[in-house]
Amino acid sequence: MQIQDLPYPDPGVPDARSGPRFLWWLGRNQLRGQLIALAWGLLHFVSVSSLPFCVGFAVQAVVDRSGARLALAGGLMVLACAGNALGDTFLHRAAVTNWITAAARVQQLLAGKAAHLGSALTRRVAAGEVVAVSTGDVEKIGWFVEAVSRFTAAAVTLVLVCVGLVVYQPALGVVVAVGLPVLALAVLPLLPRATRRADFQREKAGYATELASDTVAGLRVLRGIGGEELFLDRYRRASQEVRHAAVRSARMWSLISAIQVLLPGLLLTAVVWYGVHLARQGRITVGELVTVYSSVMLLTYPLRHFEEIAMAYSFSRPSATRAARVLSLERVTDAAGAREGSAEASGAGARTDSLGRADRGALPSGDLYDPETGLLAPSGRFTAVVCGDPDAAGRLAERLGGHPSEAGTPVLLGGVPLDALPLDRARTAVLVQDKDPVLLSGSLRELLDVPASGNVRAEEALAAAQCEDVLAALVQGSLDADDPMDARITERGRSLSGGQRQRLALARSLITDPEVLVLDEPTSAVDSHTEARIAGGVRDLRAGRTTVVFTSSPLLLDRADRVVLVHEGEIAAVGVHRELVHKEPRYRAVVTREAEEETPLSGVLDEFDAGELRTLDEKLDELNEIEETA
Secondary structure (H helix, E strand, O other): OOOOHHHOOOOOOOOOOOOHHHHHHHHHOOHHHHHHHHHHHHHHHHHHOOOOOOHHHHHHHHHHOOOHHHHHHHHHHHHHHHHHHHHHHHHHHHHHHHHHHHHHOOOHHHHHHHHOOOHHHHOOHHHHHHHHHHHHHHHHHHHHHHHHHHHHHHHHHHHHHHHHHHHOHHHHHHHHHHHHHHHOOHHHHHHHHHHHHHHHHHHHHHHHHHHHHHHHHHHHHHHHOOOHHHHHHHHHHHHHHHHHHHHHHHHHHHHHHHHHHHHHHHHHHHHHHHHHHHHHOOOHHHHHHHHHHHHHHHHHHHHHHHHHHHHHHHHHHHHHHHHHHOOOOOOOHHHHHHHHHOOHHHHHHHHHHHHHHHOOOOOOOOOOOOOOOOEEOOOOOOEEEEEOOOHHHHHHHHHOHHHHHHHHOOOOEEEEEHHHHHHHHHHHHHHEEEEOOOOEEEEEHOOOOOOOOOOHHHHHHHHHOHHHHHHHHHHHHOOOOOOHHHHOOHHHHHOHHHHHHHHHHHHHEEEEEEEEEEEEEOOOOOHHHHHHHHHHHHHHOOOEEEEEEOOOOOHHHHOOOOEEEEEEEEEEEEEHHHHHHHHHHHHHHHHOOOOOOOHHHHHHHHHOHHHHHHHHHHHHHHHHHHHOOO
């Protein structure tokens, strides 16, 4: 695989049982690139290591006054230098290719896993850890994968040189052959401690990254409650902990580097002292002494790769462990299917075949039904769901989209289990917009360029979501854009208010025009007047399509064809808003924000009609909007 051929058509199925196993899997899947780098590395290191023999041969030729041997030595040095230059150039090329392709493979795997898990990913893994894995960890994993081939070439070269020195000059060669393995293995006792310190530093850095990400994401809220300094102090402490951990880790690696300099120096001193002693006795020639001395001096270069591979592994192992932890995550439905597959192979296979033939045709349509709660959303109707627990509402919304957080009976669309559909088909049939949708940076045109049926134009969706003031704000903030569709949206839409972000996200969902659209609190940050217009716009635009809205807003509830109250995971009441607000105390408590302990107010509220209650709710929403703006 060359860099120009990226991305991979199929990055493969990783071995995510542990970090080391994941690194081993990456290396095996890049075996060809590793062998190419190994070949060029051997050419490079062997060429470098042959220079001392050429120099010693030339020195001895001068001592013996042999012009022919001196010319031969010169020719050999030219060949060695050419091999050195050629090997170094292509080794660097192969190493960078291995690094980038390994990192790209990991990034593809992580992107595929994120797309597969959807919103379940951030519930099961901290956002800061996801950021750390997809950025810095990917580079460290690629570093180790490419360093393996260079380390292998250096190790093979050391063995060859030791054997050559023993054959060339046994007296000094034995000293070098014994000393070099000692140099290579001398730092092994320090590596576990260095690895533990590096792991500790990575943990602290990951926590600091997570804290910074959460602080930036909630900066507007922090400013509103005056909590900026509190979180900044918390980040400062976390940053200082990272600095202290990095210094402790650097000290250990500095000690290892110092040993890698000190011990070769001692070996070189011993070789020179012993060589001079042998030369004075006439047991070796001057050329042989120069050859052995130069070899030991140049061998410190491949020895450095022993330190590098140890450092690369200590840094990449925790990174690979984090990546493997993310890649090992499965959707609840996938895990349940895998457990049931072997037990019900024949029967499930028949059902899968039958559903598979249906899947290849039109998408399933009909009523959306959740057997767990008994929730029914009739086909082509506007259904509103009221749930007193926002977290439970979010989980139920995800269940309706085929993304359950816990194993259970699958949701049915037109009688077809969503779990039985391929993931892309299920997401096409049922689209879920959660309560905290993300706006990607780019132009508004790019934001709204999503897979869609083509039946809803961008202008219609924006109008239904009441985005006129949002478009004006975008044009005003983009000096070089006359067309609102070309206006730039900052990262996560941070330059927009919460209500403006919600409306753009709603417009994006409306454009897709899915068979079933599930909206979780789509107008929680919108003022009551705009919310009333949105309720009418969404109802009109989604006429004839199934729409499910999780909300406690009377304005949206009053527009719904059917209102369902979910209490403690079960259907507690079904009807229309005006009927339920008078007859169902639990419904009234949620919709009017009436606290359970304030039961004396229930009798007072019974004296008001639905219109007066809506007016009261509008005033409360306006006050909340003013408070948020302030």
